Amino acid sequence: MDFESYWAAVDDELAVVPARAVLESVAERSTAESVSYTVRLTSSGPYRVFGHLSIPSGPGPFPALLMTPRYGSVNHVPHPNDRSRYVVFGVMHRGQRLADESFAAAYPGLLTLGIDEPASYIYRGIVADCLRAAEFLFGLAEVDPARVAVSGDDLALLTAARRPGFGAVRLSELLFYRAMEARLRSSLYPLEELNDHLRAGAVEEQVLKTLSFFDPVRxxxxxxxxxxxAADDADWFAPLIEALPASEVYQVTHLDGTDNDALDAWLADRFGVPPMSRFVRP
Amino acid sequence: MRDPENAVVEVELPADFDEFWAAGLAECATYPLDPVLTELPALSTDKVIVYDLRYTSYGGLRIAGWYTVPRGLPAPYPALVTIPGYISEPTVPKEWSELGYAALAVAPRGKLRSNDVFNPGYPGLLTHNIVDHHTYGYRGFYLDVVRAVDVLLDRPEVDAERIGLQGSSQGGGLGLSTAALRPDVIACVAAGAPYLCGIMTAPTLTRSYPYEEINEYLRAHPKDADRVRETVAYYDGLNFAPRVQAPTLLYLGLEDDVCPPETGFAVHRALRCEKQLHTFPHCAHHAGLPDVMRIVEDFLADHLKPGR
Incomplete structure (x- = not known):
């Protein structure tokens, strides 16, 4: 199966599965600034995934922010700073907490689950979950469709690539990018999962083939x-930066207060909302 | 402007604080530890042997962990308990065994591999039964980490005189509580950006999770504020800190929105043991990562002497 047909099949599967969104308000999380909801959606499979949604108070439409899930079992509820400025949707993919009724992801283990065959790789469904989340967000009446951003790791990039209409993409801490090279740099997880899998007898060519469908550069x-x-080594990221039609590089300082503020300000400036630091400065 | 170093962060010490925790430890002791180690060749390397670990803790719950030992180095080894953050799952601590430690990465109750019985979720753990210190969700969670130390004491390849604790955020906070509860055993503690310190003050200084869970709880239950305050005082790192006897390394980000630096400085003031403090301007909850890990590794090596 080639690259385009692999992903077209994912789109086709989603197209025939209604999202059947159910929203429930969360009173304790709702304030004068925003109203919060939990959301359940059907993704491919079919599989019910979960998300935290919030909508700013006041007359819309509002800029919007899709937060794709990190690698791990838990994603925090979107920060009040973001909830006050954007329609925010933070999605939990299949297997993560709150989306784990029929499948609980293992850590370590998720990164290599089904990786020996592209069609069975768990991330095929996880990307579908993110695409479904994007469709849901774009469909909200409160969202200004000209100001919708996606933020996260490779999943954010793949979502923006597969669903047109995003006005900004913010990337950090990529997981799949040059993963088969990066896995050799240390024994730290999650990339060590690839080493574990190969030590257990997996065929490297098969793993490479599967990962190629998720290669951010492609x-x-x-x-x-x-x-x-957001890159701490511009040389390492050069192939990706060159492949993106409209990329900018933020040189990560590892002063994460500074980095957090800079990433926040970049998006705020694009969408005409005030920048906000998570570190409260009275 | 905030002045974290000089901010006043106070927590009332419950009159029965020591008795409360002594009772918890005593109840733990009524359960046989019953550790079961299963070697995992698929996760092991030419440098490190990896085991799945299960043991019994407070309330009789079976708790999971990853246990790693150096391959090819002579025992006994110094040992570390590595303690996970609030939303993190413990990772297999191969990197520590590559440095010569036996390492136990504990998954306290509620973490994925230890949540058959207790599973408050995230968000949820911080406020689970927060109106009752006897049944507060963190009670067993804290004791699960203490029991992990007991597992190390049970291991013949571990030098019982060289057991340390390492973690950041929740791992830092529980490093302090564990050292306080086992002052006879713990040789040193490296605690980054400690969470669960100044628990009632922190939500007034930040809107970031997990402390925002307390703000949400009090929004829904405003009449419970006094009971919440009473409960968390039993779990507050500021009350554990004076009981820590092991040399302690603290490191803080001075723009930490998750665990406000005011609370970290307060912990440092409350510690009466040999202590080091490293602060990192313009850093948030990473508190100096990745560079600070060199300081952490040197501190642990000075006290635990891997490869000796």
């Missing part, structure tokens, strides 16, 4: 939105 040319790549 998806990059389809991302038309301005894209900020």
């Amino acid at each position: 998806h990059a040319s389809a991302v038309s939105a301005p894209t900020l790549v």
